[in-house]
Amino acid sequence: MENKGLTYRDAGVDVDEGARAVELMKQHVKKTFTKNVLCGLGGFGGLFELDLTGIQRPVLVSGTDGVGTKLKIAFLADKHDTVGQDCVAMCVNDILCQGAKPLYFLDYLATGKLKPEKAADIVKGIADGCQLAGCALIGGETAEMPGIYEDGEYDMAGFAVGIVDKDKIIDGSKISAGDLLIGLPSSGIHSNGYSLVRKLFFDKMGLSIKDYVEALDATLGEALLTPTRIYVDICTKILEGFSVAGMVHITGGGFYENIPRIIPEGLGVEIHLESWPVLPIFTLMQQWGSIERDEMFKTFNMGIGMILVVKPEDREGLMQYLRDIGEEAYVIGEVIPNSTGVRLCQK
Structure with missing residues (x-):
């Protein structure tokens, strides 16, 4: 009997399904692109051209977060097209507090067994959130990690980068009694x-x-x-x-x-x-x-x-x-x- 060599798929990672997931995601990601995005999906890095019109002293503001155990509710309901908005919101709302306008967002999605349609639903939620925030989804990472996550479960995190004029940073220093x-x-x-x-x-x-x-x-x-x-x-x-x-x-x-x-x-x-x-x-x-x-x-x-x-x-x-x-x-x-x-x- 001929011995077949082991493959990555035998170990639980299907790169073909990964490629199909990316193709399904593209339709959602492209909806978030603005004229400032200089790259497509799949590059090694996201490229974003800054428009500094009206900004005298540009300061970049960044924030990162995840969705937490709200994901457990998505697993129970088998509904995955909204929690991506939660991930975006937790990041862009934070940087907004310092007066920053969100520019772009990147996400990280990790799962035990990659299911392209589910991954596309998750990214749809992220893209919807980015559109509501007026920022571009310029990249991310989808990791298939058998043995780390239970089948059907995943975790998600992301980060947003925004910009504010240094003279317009909101830091609470002007707050006084009676406000x-x-x-x-x-x-x-x-x-x-x-x-x-x-x-x-x-x-x-x-x-x-x-x-x-x-x-x-x-x-x-x-x-x-x-x-x-x-x-x-x-x-x-x-x-x-x-x-x-x-x-x-x-x-x-x-x-x-x-x-x-x-x-x-x-x-x-x-x-x-x-x-x-x-x-x-x-x-x-x-x-x-x-x-x-x-x-x-x-x-x-x-x-x-x-x-x-x-x-x-x-x-x-x-x-x-x-x-x-x-x-x-x-x-x-x-x-x-x-x-x-x-x-x-x-x-």
């Missing part, structure tokens, strides 16, 4: 706290991904897979017409960890409870899990995904502008003197 916090609504849980989410809904409550939850007017899977909102468009418009002293992306760590990142020493923040409508998903989790209020606010966004810190005199003009363009926003608190951290209070 107001304007909150922009989230689309849901976004991409943080999903280990607690899964423990509550699946372990404690015994629900399945297909169960309809009346309070959410959706199946549990639909509610939990709602993509993270991307704030680039609305915040870019705001920055073009208004002075903003600080910006906060409410991600892991909730209000308690993220807001202090931009507040100068000697100042604190007072958050006025009931000044915005908390989304039903958070009310439900708090009730069903008997979760303490402070635990909710240090884990989740509670319905506010982005916070802008503005001077009191700019409040009415900004709020009117947002009403005029159909955007929801809420004055959710203020900066207070002789304090530290975040304090929740009834107002």
